[in-house]
Amino acid sequence: MGLKSILSNVFAAWVNKDLNRIRKNAVAIQKQTFENLISKAKNTTFGQDHHFDQIKSYDDFKRQVPLRDYEELSLYIKRVVNGEADVLWPGKPTYLTKTSGTTSGVKYIPISKESMPEHIRAARNALLNYIHETGKADFVNGKMIFLQGSPVLAEKAGIPTGRLSGIVAHHVPAYLQKNRLPSYEVNCIEDWEEKVDAIVQETVTEDMRLISGIPPWCQMYFDRLSAVSGGKKIKDIFPNFKLFVYGGVNFEPYRVRMQESIGFAIDSIETYPASEGFIAFQDSQKEKGLLLLVDSGIFYEFVPTDEYFNENPTRVSLQDVELDKNYALILNTNAGLWGYSIGDTVKFVSKDPYKIVVTGRIKHxxxxxxxxxxxxxxxxxxxxxxxxxxxxxxxxxxxxxxxxxxxxxxxxxxxxxxxxxxxxxxxxxxxxxxxxxxxxxxxxxxxxxxxxxxxxxxxxxxxxxxxxxxxxxxxxxxxxxxxxxxxxxxxxxxxxxxx
Missing domain, CATH: 3.30.300 (GMP Synthetase; Chain A, domain 3)
Incomplete structure (x- = not known):
C-alpha cells in the first residue's frame, strides 16, 4: 500500500466521523442552515424585497418567498449577470455556470465564494466515504480521469463564466493534480469527438484506476479505447481500473453494456452534482439511495409532484417528508437561489439517514x-x-x-x-x-x-x-x-x- 493510500484511509476515517454527525442530526442541521441563509441574505435586494428581516420560521419563509423556476427568477439573475452586487447573495458571484435550459435557452447560475468549496468537498467526501466503507484506496496511487467540459472560462461583467465541470477543474486539490487526466491542453478542446480521440491517445498507455463522467459519454470513450486497442476489454487496457464515478443520468440503462465493455462488474459511485449545488452522493455499496447533503449550504424543500402545478402546492422541509413519495426538489442556497425549482424529482428511500433516488424531471x-x-x-x-x-x-x-x-x-x-x-x-x-x-x-x-x-x-x-x-x-x-x-x-x- 502506497503512502497516498495510507493517508487516504486516515483522512477517510475522519470524514466518515463527520458524515455520521450529519446522518444523525440532519433535521437540526437543516434548521441551522435555514437560519444562516436568511441572516446572511437579509440585506440583499432579494432579501429586502421579500422581507427577510421579518422571517422567524419556515412558515414565515413560505409566506414571503414563492416557488420559482429559472424563468421566474431570471429578473434577479439578469441583474447579477449584468454585474450588479448584493442582488441574490452578498457581493458578486465568484463564477457563473453556463448551462442549457429546456425552455429558457442558456441559463446562468451563480456560484458564490461560500458555495464553490461545497462542490469540491462533496466530490472528495464521496471518494473518501467509499474508501472508508470498502477499505479500497489503491486507486489514489494511479491515474484518474474526469470526462468534463472545457476549463476555458469566458467573462460576464467581469465574472468568470463556464460549464460547471470546467469551473471545478480549476479547483482540483493539489494532491490529485499529478494523478489527473486529461491534460489541461486536451481538456480545452471544444469539439467533443476530437476531444475524446485526444483523451484516448493520452490515456491508452496510462495506469488508469478511476474514471468519472456521464455514462453515455464514458461509453463512447470506452468504445474508442477498444477500437485503437484491437478490440480489447477495458480491464485488459487498464488492469488496475477499479472505480467508476458517474452522475447526471440513471446508470441502469447503460450498466449492462458498460460492464460488457469493461469486462467485469466494477464498483461505482453515483453522485448528484448540479450547477445549483452538490446535492447528494451514494454513501454505500450495499444500500440503495444517495445521502442527501444537508450540511452544504443548501436548505431543501419538497413539493409533492402531483401538486406541483397547483396554485398553492404543499411545501415541506426535510422533517416532514414521506418515504416512497415523489417530490419536486426545491433549493435555497448560499449562492442566492430562493424557492428555486431545480426541475428534478426525487423519492426518499430512507429517513435514517435521509437518502434519495432521482426519479426524473418535473417537466420531462x-x-x-x-x-x-x-x-x-x-x-x-x-x-x-x-x-x-x-x-x-x-x-x-x-x-x-x-x-x-x-x-x-x-x-x-x-x-x-x-x-x-x-x-x-x-x-x-x-x-x-x-x-x-x-x-x-x-x-x-x-x-x-x-x-x-x-x-x-x-x-x-x-x-x-x-x-x-x-x-x-x-x-x-x-x-x-x-x-x-x-x-x-x-x-x-x-x-x-x-x-
Whole structure:
C-alpha cells in the first residue's frame, strides 16, 4: 500500500466521523442552515424585497418567498449577470455556470465564494466515504480521469463564466493534480469527438484506476479505447481500473453494456452534482439511495409532484417528508437561489439517514392523455423486460403520438437503440407495455379503456442518438438525451434513423 493510500484511509476515517454527525442530526442541521441563509441574505435586494428581516420560521419563509423556476427568477439573475452586487447573495458571484435550459435557452447560475468549496468537498467526501466503507484506496496511487467540459472560462461583467465541470477543474486539490487526466491542453478542446480521440491517445498507455463522467459519454470513450486497442476489454487496457464515478443520468440503462465493455462488474459511485449545488452522493455499496447533503449550504424543500402545478402546492422541509413519495426538489442556497425549482424529482428511500433516488424531471413526463408517466416508470418498465430477455439497450427516448394514421388509436412511441435487439420487436413492445401498465394506473386505464393502443417501438440505427445530439450541437460534456417529452421535437429528429 502506497503512502497516498495510507493517508487516504486516515483522512477517510475522519470524514466518515463527520458524515455520521450529519446522518444523525440532519433535521437540526437543516434548521441551522435555514437560519444562516436568511441572516446572511437579509440585506440583499432579494432579501429586502421579500422581507427577510421579518422571517422567524419556515412558515414565515413560505409566506414571503414563492416557488420559482429559472424563468421566474431570471429578473434577479439578469441583474447579477449584468454585474450588479448584493442582488441574490452578498457581493458578486465568484463564477457563473453556463448551462442549457429546456425552455429558457442558456441559463446562468451563480456560484458564490461560500458555495464553490461545497462542490469540491462533496466530490472528495464521496471518494473518501467509499474508501472508508470498502477499505479500497489503491486507486489514489494511479491515474484518474474526469470526462468534463472545457476549463476555458469566458467573462460576464467581469465574472468568470463556464460549464460547471470546467469551473471545478480549476479547483482540483493539489494532491490529485499529478494523478489527473486529461491534460489541461486536451481538456480545452471544444469539439467533443476530437476531444475524446485526444483523451484516448493520452490515456491508452496510462495506469488508469478511476474514471468519472456521464455514462453515455464514458461509453463512447470506452468504445474508442477498444477500437485503437484491437478490440480489447477495458480491464485488459487498464488492469488496475477499479472505480467508476458517474452522475447526471440513471446508470441502469447503460450498466449492462458498460460492464460488457469493461469486462467485469466494477464498483461505482453515483453522485448528484448540479450547477445549483452538490446535492447528494451514494454513501454505500450495499444500500440503495444517495445521502442527501444537508450540511452544504443548501436548505431543501419538497413539493409533492402531483401538486406541483397547483396554485398553492404543499411545501415541506426535510422533517416532514414521506418515504416512497415523489417530490419536486426545491433549493435555497448560499449562492442566492430562493424557492428555486431545480426541475428534478426525487423519492426518499430512507429517513435514517435521509437518502434519495432521482426519479426524473418535473417537466420531462408524458401526459398527453392524462397519464402522467414519469421517467422512473419508463426506465423500470423497459429495463425489467430487457434484463429478463438479455436485451441490451444503448439509448432511448419516448414521445406521444397524438395524430396516428386515420382509424388508429394514439400511442406512446419509443425510439430505442439496441445493442442486442429482441427477436421480435412487437412482442418486446407488448411486454414493456404490460410492465408500464403495472407501474402507472392511469396508463393502465387508458389502455384498458381503448383510449390508447399499446406502445410502439421504433428500432433506430447504431449511433442514432449520437448523430442526433451532434446535429443539435449537444454532443458530449454534460448534455443528456431527455427520456420523455410531451412534444415530438426529438422524435421527429430521430425519424431518419429508424431501421
Amino acid at each position: 413526463y408524458i401526459s398527453a392523455f392524462g397519464e402522467h408517466v414519469i421517467g422512473e416508470e419508463v426506465e423500470q418498465a423497459l429495463m425489467s423486460v430487457a434484463n429478463q430477455e438479455g436485451i441490451e439497450i444503448i439509448e432511448f427516448t419516448v414521445a406521444p403520438q397524438v395524430n396516428p394514421p386515420a382509424g388508429a388509436l394514439p400511442y406512446h412511441e419509443w425510439f430505442i437503440e439496441f445493442g442486442t435487439a429482441p427477436k421480435n420487436v412487437k412482442d418486446f413492445a407488448l411486454k414493456v407495455d404490460k410492465a408500464l401498465q403495472t407501474k402507472n394506473i392511469y396508463y393502465f386505464d387508458l389502455i384498458d379503456g381503448n383510449i390508447l393502443q399499446p406502445l410502439i417501438v421504433q428500432s433506430v440505427k447504431r449511433d442514432a442518438f449520437i448523430n442526433y445530439m451532434r446535429s443539435q450541437g449537444k454532443l458530449g460534456g454534460q448534455n443528456k438525451v431527455p427520456r420523455l417529452a410531451n412534444d415530438r421535437k426529438i422524435a421527429d429528429g430521430l425519424k431518419e434513423y429508424i431501421v
